[in-house]
Amino acid sequence: GAGVSQSPSNKVTEKGKDVELRCDPISGHTALYWYRQSLGQGLEFLIYFQGNSAPDKSGLPSDRFSAERTGGSVSTLTIQRTQQEDSAVYLCASSLAGASGYTFGSGTRLTVV
Amino acid sequence: KNEVEQSPQNLTAQEGEFITINCSYSVGISALHWLQQHPGGGIVSLFMLSSGKKKHGRLIATINIQEKHSSLHITASHPRDSAVYICAVSGNNDMRFGAGTRLTVKP
Numbered sequence: 630g631a632g633v634s635q636s637p638s639n640k641v642t643e644k645g646k647d648v649e650l651r652c653d654p655i656s657g658h659t660a661l662y663w664y665r666q667s668l669g670q671g672l673e674f675l676i677y678f679q680g681n682s683a684p685d686k687s688g689l690p691s692d693r694f695s696a697e698r699t700g701g702s703v704s705t706l707t708i709q710r711t712q713q714e715d716s717a718v719y720l721c722a723s724s725l726a727g728a729s730g731y732t733f734g735s736g737t738r739l740t741v742v
Numbered sequence: 743k744n745e746v747e748q749s750p751q752n753l754t755a756q757e758g759e760f761i762t763i764n765c766s767y768s769v770g771i772s773a774l775h776w777l778q779q780h781p782g783g784g785i786v787s788l789f790m791l792s793s794g795k796k797k798h799g800r801l802i803a804t805i806n807i808q809e810k811h812s813s814l815h816i817t818a819s820h821p822r823d824s825a826v827y828i829c830a831v832s833g834n835n836d837m838r839f840g841a842g843t844r845l846t847v848k849p
Binding site for chain 1: 785786790836842
């Protein structure tokens with residue numbers, strides 16, 4: 630597609646359940662980022678994929694968070710045993726390379742109840 | 743101290759005013775980005791800078807690498823410019839964000 634696509638756009642889940650968030654980057658973009666924005670807070674880096682290199686996971690807040698990027702394209706962010714503090718908008722962005730312009734998806738709003 | 747500091751946090755202007763938002767950073771960077779986040783939450787990348795100045799329509803972004811400082815200017819501001827403007831710096835892999843400047847332009 631023309632932009633970065635994220636799904637679902639909204640997700641409400643019960644505390645303790647696992648959730649999967651999906652990001653479809655722009656075709657050909659080798660770099661993919663996950664960020665999150667908690668209510669009233671700034672953007673927080675989570676994880677970075679660049680081509681076939683090992684991802685930079687330095688921003689993941691706990692081992693309940695993991696992400697995969699299959700075939701260098703679609704990425705899935707998985708949150709296990711969700712907690713209320715995981716409630717946030719999860720944003721994905723992609724770019725041609727690590728330091729070129731980014732295109733953001735519209736985000737997934739996750740609410741843990 | 744945050745690695746990326748923006749000022750002001752909030753800014754209210756009258757339509758037509760010239761607006762400046764400032765960003766200072768304390769880490770080495772490969773590029774600096776200005777992002778715009780509208781009330782619905784969508785984020786648009788406005789500029790990516792590694793030196794000098796860029797202009798797009800009524801928006802101008804400048805960066806001084808030696809002083810580790812960037813400014814975003816909006817000329818002839820309009821109510822549709824109302825948004826949160828976020829400064830971000832990118833290093834090798836990650837991107838670090840300022841807290842954002844909430845701009846409200848009144849008609």
